[in-house]
Amino acid sequence: MRxxxxxxxxxxxxxxxxxxxxxxxxxxxxxxxxxxASMPAVDAIYVGxxxxxxxxxxxxxxxxxxxxxxxxxxxxxxxxxxxxxxxxAFRHALMAVGSGDVxxxxxxxxxxxxxxxxxxxxxxxxxxxxxxxxxxxxxxFVAINALVMQRYMHTYGxxxxxxxxxxxxxxxxxxxxxxxxxxxxxxxxxxxxxxMIADPINLLDASPIGDGxxxxxxxxxxxxxxxxxxxxxxxxxxRPLVTVRASASATDTLAVHSRRDPLWLSAAEDSARKAYSxxxxxxxxxxxxxxxxxxxxxxxxxLEACGFAERGQAPxxxxxxxxxxxxxxxxxxxxxxxxxxxxxxxxxxYQVVEVVQQLRGEAGANQVENARLGMAQNIGGSGATxxxxxxxxx
Amino acid sequence: MRxxxxxxxxxxxxxxxxxxxxxxxxxxxxxxxxxxASMPAVDAIYVGxxxxxxxxxxxxxxxxxxxxxxxxxxxxxxxxxxxxxxxxAFRHALMAVGSGDVxxxxxxxxxxxxxxxxxxxxxxxxxxxxxxxxxxxxxxFVAINALVMQRYMHTYGxxxxxxxxxxxxxxxxxxxxxxxxxxxxxxxxxxxxxxMIADPINLLDASPIGDGxxxxxxxxxxxxxxxxxxxxxxxxxxRPLVTVRASASATDTLAVHSRRDPLWLSAAEDSARKAYSxxxxxxxxxxxxxxxxxxxxxxxxxLEACGFAERGQAPxxxxxxxxxxxxxxxxxxxxxxxxxxxxxxxxxxYQVVEVVQQLRGEAGANQVENARLGMAQNIGGSGATxxxxxxxxx
Numbered sequence: 173m174r175x176x177x178x179x180x181x182x183x184x185x186x187x188x189x190x191x192x193x194x195x196x197x198x199x200x201x202x203x204x205x206x207x208x209a210s211m212p213a214v215d216a217i218y219v220g221x222x223x224x225x226x227x228x229x230x231x232x233x234x235x236x237x238x239x240x241x242x243x244x245x246x247x248x249x250x251x252x253x254x255x256x257x258x259x260x261a262f263r264h265a266l267m268a269v270g271s272g273d274v275x276x277x278x279x280x281x282x283x284x285x286x287x288x289x290x291x292x293x294x295x296x297x298x299x300x301x302x303x304x305x306x307x308x309x310x311x312x313f314v315a316i317n318a319l320v321m322q323r324y325m326h327t328y329g330x331x332x333x334x335x336x337x338x339x340x341x342x343x344x345x346x347x348x349x350x351x352x353x354x355x356x357x358x359x360x361x362x363x364x365x366x367x368m369i370a371d372p373i374n375l376l377d378a379s380p381i382g383d384g385x386x387x388x389x390x391x392x393x394x395x396x397x398x399x400x401x402x403x404x405x406x407x408x409x410x411r412p413l414v415t416v417r418a419s420a421s422a423t424d425t426l427a428v429h430s431r432r433d434p435l436w437l438s439a440a441e442d443s444a445r446k447a448y449s450x451x452x453x454x455x456x457x458x459x460x461x462x463x464x465x466x467x468x469x470x471x472x473x474x475l476e477a478c479g480f481a482e483r484g485q486a487p488x489x490x491x492x493x494x495x496x497x498x499x500x501x502x503x504x505x506x507x508x509x510x511x512x513x514x515x516x517x518x519x520x521x522y523q524v525v526e527v528v529q530q531l532r533g534e535a536g537a538n539q540v541e542n543a544r545l546g547m548a549q550n551i552g553g554s555g556a557t558x559x560x561x562x563x564x565x566x
Numbered sequence: 567m568r569x570x571x572x573x574x575x576x577x578x579x580x581x582x583x584x585x586x587x588x589x590x591x592x593x594x595x596x597x598x599x600x601x602x603a604s605m606p607a608v609d610a611i612y613v614g615x616x617x618x619x620x621x622x623x624x625x626x627x628x629x630x631x632x633x634x635x636x637x638x639x640x641x642x643x644x645x646x647x648x649x650x651x652x653x654x655a656f657r658h659a660l661m662a663v664g665s666g667d668v669x670x671x672x673x674x675x676x677x678x679x680x681x682x683x684x685x686x687x688x689x690x691x692x693x694x695x696x697x698x699x700x701x702x703x704x705x706x707f708v709a710i711n712a713l714v715m716q717r718y719m720h721t722y723g724x725x726x727x728x729x730x731x732x733x734x735x736x737x738x739x740x741x742x743x744x745x746x747x748x749x750x751x752x753x754x755x756x757x758x759x760x761x762m763i764a765d766p767i768n769l770l771d772a773s774p775i776g777d778g779x780x781x782x783x784x785x786x787x788x789x790x791x792x793x794x795x796x797x798x799x800x801x802x803x804x805r806p807l808v809t810v811r812a813s814a815s816a817t818d819t820l821a822v823h824s825r826r827d828p829l830w831l832s833a834a835e836d837s838a839r840k841a842y843s844x845x846x847x848x849x850x851x852x853x854x855x856x857x858x859x860x861x862x863x864x865x866x867x868x869l870e871a872c873g874f875a876e877r878g879q880a881p882x883x884x885x886x887x888x889x890x891x892x893x894x895x896x897x898x899x900x901x902x903x904x905x906x907x908x909x910x911x912x913x914x915x916y917q918v919v920e921v922v923q924q925l926r927g928e929a930g931a932n933q934v935e936n937a938r939l940g941m942a943q944n945i946g947g948s949g950a951t952x953x954x955x956x957x958x959x960x
Binding site for chain 2: 173193195216222223224225226228229230231232233234235236238239244245246247248249250251252253254260263264267268270271272273295296298299300301302303304307419420421422423424425426427430438439442552553556557
């Protein structure tokens, strides 16, 4: 596979956006990424989206978006892996360019979720879980995660308040991110007093849905050579080139009850292990980790599965202040799903955009110092489909 | 990109299958393909599906299927391009193996469409067209195609009866295909008397929906070397290896009314032209063509866009007997969408399976003599997303 670099990124603010249709939101992110890359067009578009069929009665999103942005003759395909759709679309773009089959590809994640009744959205989100064996029993997606969190607290002896740092850190990091949905800092008191959704998950354990789109453009590294034929480490604008060191995907059982250990994200472990091996790095080398904090329990499970904490010990990282931008393993540095927001099929691309911002040194107040190696992990379902990427400044 | 060969295929009969769930149907095709390839597992599964969210309230199909078939740790992702989903999933598998990122991949197309009211299915299928600019006006998917067919007949002076050979040929070819949904031959009289659906499209112009799954396994050609290190042209069972000579995808406007010429499938032309160029062949070299005959008008438009007939002249090929297995350009050799059936997201993989059968000489009564080069073209929406593959006996 050819080495691939990221040359343009774009995102829209995650919000409740009644003024714009699905295609307009996607188009905005596409145009921003093209502008950032100073490119007029790409050869292929891979769309990450989960809910357009159920929420907007629209499939065939590839053609819809390529048509809308005026690139109607390029390849354009939608990729779906529930809340992991964005990461899967980015991975498809990497393979397309890496294989040599196309010379430039754009991954755009887009979701429009707020235009229906919230019960319809909850029901649409439930399609990420096992319809025949979980949802049929009246479990919602948050209920599944609540059972896992309950079990985690019971098994490892943590209390609800010990998860507070995950949410507090995410909200604190979102304050300076103009694309985040919830830009208000929260205190431990706010966290403890928040309205219960599915015990023990309260409103401040859960990520908000939202409308939004993010886009990333990739090219082969060999397009950037100096006059001596050597690969360059800067793009034509002098920004550091960001290269994709690893891309790996794995799955687990769809239903959580089928797992040997419901408290272990084995697909996250498999996917991260493959990624570390591709990149030739260990968790200690990672400077920041955009993880899939759909619920605070997922932050804990992801940190453990990816080797940043011992089994059952991830809340300790939060309590010790190690997850902030100045900690040992900064997570959700731009707000994460919790505060930037979780437009499900778009989230995986937002994560990649945010890692790129950190590696380019464009993360403003939340810049992780000397960030050279960043990881993004996108999860579809309750740990069923996991896609991990490791990016590095060239 | 590494050269890629097809080493296993599997399919289920297209039918109204109330006894089996979505995962069971998909699993059957996966197991048949693994058995055909004599492999216990693959590294990655790419699922082609359009409607599972709307019809079965189930997304995250990648994890669902890999879990069900006992390959729960492999990569598994769904790809969607409306009725072109199967072809898109196969193309994703090619890129994954071609890029070197995975060593073996399986594309499985699956659709379960008959378990809901037919009005719900029609409404779900309408998501392939433009929700905001076509469907909102009350157009159904068949109505869009009826307008195109009406215009075609008006512009080029054909009458409805001149399209009969497309349907008669498809039905005749399905008789000996045990996987076909409609195995009854039809006469021109049957065709002319069939019940009208959307003038001029009658029941025998339209393909039937159905439940079904088809699967294809691909490996790098370099896995098949003899003791002298030379690439082999047979698999370990002595069957001819089928290599993928071309894979190309293109898009057009989503809404038909936005096209300069609604009677020209420019995405089919673009995609076929790219494929011919990759394979270094011309339409005259193609021994058979599994085209996307969702409606008989689509057969005509595809033949023209891909260079098998002059603009407006494709019905002539049918009237001259040139589309039968013994004609100049055999199409729908196993029944096509019209008679094998059209389980939408699975169709593109069925087409590939059928081309492989022809190239291996396993097509029985409908065998195209000396078939060495076969083409499959899968279309999502009314020509919006087109994916073309050219396969060849090594």
